[in-house]
Amino acid sequence: EAAEARFIANNPLSKKQHELAVGALPGGNTRTLLHTSPFPLTMNQGKGAHVWDEDGHKYLDLVGELTAGLYGHSNSIIRETMLSTFDNVGLSLGSTTVQEHKHASLLCSRFKLKRVRMANTGTEANMHALAGARHYTSRRKIIVFSGGYHGAVFSFPNGKAAPNTVDKDDFVVVPRYNDIGLAVDTIRSTPDLAAVLVEPMQGAGGCIPGSKEFLHAIQDAAHEVGALFILDEVMTSRLAPHGLGFELGLKPDLVTMGKYLGGGLAFGAFGGREEVMAVYDPRVEGSLAHSGTFNNNTLVTSVGYEALKRVFTEEACVELNERGDRLRERLKQVTKGTKMMFSGRGSLIGVHFVDEAVEVFTCGEDIQGKERRDLMDLFWFEMLEAGYWTTRRGFVALILETEEKELEGFVEAVGNFAERHRDIM
Ligand code: PLP
Known part of the structure; x- marks a missing residue:
């Protein structure tokens, strides 16, 4: 008090x-x-x-x-890119743009994806990835994990779907992240399974890294039953030069991303295997529409591109x-x-106070x-x-x-x- x-x-x-x-x-x-x-x-x-x-x-x-x-609050490359985009390109052109292609190409090469599409938030990226998985598999159910957070309307605290979760009945929540037996059994016994959606490290759930064995086991089980394996890297793509999934040797069908990848502006993206992402190809009859007025706005795509290419280089990561x-x-x-405990990996740290060891x-x-x-x-x-x-x-x-000395002060x-x-x- x-x-x-x-x-x-x-x-x-x-x-x-x-x-x-x-x-x-x-x-x-x-x-x-x-x-x-x-x-x-x-x-x-x-x-x-x-x-x-x-x-x-x-x-x-x-x-x-x-x-x-x-990127912090004062990066000069971000500032210059914002100003020059405004002055020389304009904000929204109502057309496809060179900027979106450059940004998409960089995301593909950096995170080892064949194709990518953009959105405005991580929530949206997950929403579209799930829609894509359902379209691709012609199935409905999605497996997620207790403590998982995939965006504003995809939250699964305490083993349950939060009340505002969309399509609540379509989610099967596995209690206990990192429990291989439980997860694999649930994947094998869930009928109509379109996808398994998981964070390689639970972020909002407390900065809890997924073990390599657990993540590989659920990836394999998903594939065994013909479901897609979707890795939510909205928070974790910054933890290794090509994302945490790549670092752990995973081969997800789809990856979702966002956060810093817009260079500090609102951003989301999802991408992955060519055959899966092809469901979005508008040249194909019966393809899935994916829209969003600001998906390819010149400001975010320019800033996101320059920031990833020139500031958060693989070495900086x-x-x-x-x-x-x-x-x-x-x-x-x-x-x-x-009673203090620290969890996480790399540049993301969870602080916990627990009563007993x-x-x-x-x-x-x-x-x-x-x-x-x-x-x-x-x-x-x-x-x-x-x-x-x-x-x-x-x-x-x-x-x-x-700076290092500021962290030492902390x-x-x-x-x-x-x-x-x-x-x-
Ligand atoms: N997925 C994960 C793992 C997140 O941590 C978040 C946000 O914290 C999201 C998705 C949602 O991203 P956004 O807040 O941009 O919608």
């Missing part, structure tokens, strides 16, 4: 902004995830690796816009993820023997009922006071512009936090 009282006292302008926003937005909010109690902080500027709130506090940005903010691995190890070191942590169910929300809240309030912008639920996504702040609260940790 003391930390919350300090938060309220320190942020009068964010509080005021929240009170104004509730007049137009339910709960003052248009992205449920960003609501925090007693009110969210409103940021009003980002520069480099930092953000500033309404009350003038400066923070190191460790939210990284939940992975979409990879390796370097960033190594930095993330080092950070995770340092965080583990300074919190040894406490958890031996195996391979799915959300392993820590269910043992999580300490109160400590997580305290951590969030105190990290803000120390100048670190993290998500309330404990998710850290590194951005390219962050490690120190986390170590101090653990020390200060030794009695309850």
